[in-house]
Amino acid sequence: MFSFLLNSHHQIFVDAQLFAENSSEAARERLMQRATQAGIAALQAQLEQVKLCATHQEIGPIKAHPGLFDEFETGLISDTDIHGVPLGYVTFSDDSSTVNIATTEQYPSLPPKTGKNAVLQLDMNVKGWAGFTHVFPFYTLDQWAPYDWSDFQTMSFWLYGNNSGTTLFIDVLDNRNPCSTVDDAERFVYQFKDDFSGWERVKIRFADMVRKEIGNGAPNDGLGLTAEYFARTGWNSFYKGDQTTAIKRFNQAWLLDPNNQHALWGSAVIAGGRDQIEEAVRLFRMAIENGPESSSLQRDYKFALKELEKSKS
Numbered sequence: 247m248f249s250f251l252l253n254s255h256h257q258i259f260v261d262a263q264l265f266a267e268n269s270s271e272a273a274r275e276r277l278m279q280r281a282t283q284a285g286i287a288a289l290q291a292q293l294e295q296v297k298l299c300a301t302h303q304e305i306g307p308i309k310a311h312p313g314l315f316d317e318f319e320t321g322l323i324s325d326t327d328i329h330g331v332p333l334g335y336v337t338f339s340d341d342s343s344t345v346n347i348a349t350t351e352q353y354p355s356l357p358p359k360t361g362k363n364a365v366l367q368l369d370m371n372v373k374g375w376a377g378f379t380h381v382f383p384f385y386t387l388d389q390w391a392p393y394d395w396s397d398f399q400t401m402s403f404w405l406y407g408n409n410s411g412t413t414l415f416i417d418v419l420d421n422r423n424p425c426s427t428v429d430d431a432e433r434f435v436y437q438f439k440d441d442f443s444g445w446e447r448v449k450i451r452f453a454d455m456v457r458k459e460i461g462n463g464a465p466n467d468g469l470g471l472t473a474e475y476f477a478r479t480g481w482n483s484f485y486k487g488d489q490t491t492a493i494k495r496f497n498q499a500w501l502l503d504p505n506n507q508h509a510l511w512g513s514a515v516i517a518g519g520r521d522q523i524e525e526a527v528r529l530f531r532m533a534i535e536n537g538p539e540s541s542s543l544q545r546d547y548k549f550a551l552k553e554l555e556k557s558k559s
Contacts, residue, residue, distance in 0.1 A: 258288045307394035315401070316380065318349045318364040325387050329427040333383040333390065339376035345369070347378050356404055356445055372412075381419070390422075395452075396473075396502070402449040407442040414440055416448075418455060421465055421474045424482050432457065432464040466538050473503035480512050489516055507537025511546070518550050523557055526550045 262284035266273040323334035337345045349364040356365075370376050384391040395401075403416075415438075419431040434455040438448060452469060465474075480495030493516050499509035514529035530547040537543075 258284055258291065307392040310393045310395050310398070312398075318366050322347060322349060322366075323383065323387075325383065327383075327389050331381075331390075331427070331429050332379075333381050333387060335378060335380055337376070337378045339372070340374035342373035343376040344371045345376040345378060353406070354445065377415075379417075379419075392421075399453070400449055400451050402447055404445055405440075405448050406445050407440050409443045410440045412440045413437055416450065417458065418452075418469070420469055421478060423463070423465060424478050424485070428462070430463045430465075432466065432469075433460060434458065434469045473499045473506045474508065476502065477506050477508035477512065481508065484512060484515070489519070492516060505532075505536040507533050507543075510536065511543055514550070515546065518546075518553065523550060523554045527554055 262280050264277060264281055264284065266277045324336065325333045327333055335347060337347060339345050346369045348367050348369075350367045351364055353365050353367075368378070382391045382393065383389070405414075415435050417433045417435050420434060422429075422431045434452075435458040436450045436455045455469060457466070457469075476495045476499035480492045480499065483489075483495060484492035492512060496509045496512040496516070499506050500513070503509070510529050510533035514526045514533060517523075517529060518526035527547070527550050530543070530550055533543060534547060
């Protein structure tokens with residue numbers, strides 16, 4: 247249990263500064279007290295997380311269709327979800343930079359357009375970094391709206407260049423952690439230069455995007471687009487005690503991506519719980535081979551190996 251809490255609530259134990267000042271019995275006693283307090287705090291945090299997952303209603307991904315995906319005819323919605331996480335259009339910058347966004351119909355005509363429509367205008371004075379995010383909200387404006395882009399290999403947009411030589415970037419926000427109440431979405435970035443003048447269509451292949459670490463505790467499982475959603479909902483069901491739905495979701499994820507680490511991991515855990523130990527070990531090995539290193543996954547795998555040894559003794 248302590249190992250599980252340590253992996254799930256690592257920062258609590260970091261903040262507790264679990265080391266002895268010296269080798270005295272008094273220092274050892276103080277260390278034990280801090281460790282106990284940290285363990286209790288982590289357990290309380292885990293219980294709150296379990297409660298949240300039990301009541302969490304996560305909407306499924308909305309199927310994206312070919313053609314125009316985002317436009318600026320209806321204004322720039324800005325709000326927060328029920329946990330205070332921003333929704334809609336949100337600007338960000340360092341303390342020395344400024345950024346403002348607005349829509350306008352006063353602009354040079356787009357090459358494929360004959361009439362006017364609204365475009366997004368960015369006014370920026372950047373010393374360090376700045377930009378904006380469009381977090382697509384569900385129509386109730388109370389949670390993020392995930393989209394299924396699995397049918398597509400590219401996306402594109404029109405940009406009016408100033409030939410400034412500035413490096414620009416665009417991020418795609420992928421999946422978040424199960425039952426998340428913060429912005430812990432995984433980021434994938436594509437960089438390009440403002441080395442042209444006038445309107446130009448920027449076309450981006452998803453395969454050319456790379457993961458960007460911003461220190462927000464995001465998952466690290468690749469740009470899944472859709473399989474990861476089913477794997478995450480499978481784990482949500484598992485933590486709620488609904489293993490029937492969990493294995494169904496893991497199977498759906500596996501059908502979309504046979505190498506999805508979280509789907510293989512979840513299937514392994516359920517197989518182990520059903521005393522299908524050899525199958526669990528096989529699935530754990532596949533999960534380890536098809537994703538980033540994980541101490542929690544390695545721990546579960548070693549436990550399954552021990553159970554397999556017991557069954558053969």
